Amino acid sequence: MEELRLSHYIINKLCIVSFHGDMTYGEIFEVQFPLATLTNRNLKGFVINLKEVNQIDSMGIALITALLHKLGKRQIPLVLCEVSEDIQWLFEENDLEMVDTEKDALAYFSSDLQTTTKEPAFIVS
Secondary structure (H helix, E strand, O other): OOEEEEHHHHHHHEEEEEEEEOOHHHHHHHHHHHHHHHHHOOEEEEEEEEEEEEEEEHHHHHHHHHHHHHHHHHOOOEEEEEEOOOHHHHHOOOOOEEEEHHHHHHHHHOOOOOOOEEEOOOOEE
């Protein structure tokens, strides 16, 4: 198993979170607090990039589903991107918007994010 890490940046009140590693039982706990901290911010949208996720189990799915519900209560949309074909079917039954690339996810929220500045990011490992 590969240790799960997350990195993020915020642009125009849109948070883009990338997971790196295995979204599995033993690894999820490391990212729960930083992820909760991000979801408590005043955001207009949330993107999860799964490009570098090697494995996902029920705990990884539960984390994303819980995030969907938490953000949904605040009417903050969640979009997944870079979801491999091997795991796309896991999310098709949820009300999750999925797009191909991070660029597509940014376009989903706004066509003009080029003129904004990024907030400092952090990486959790």
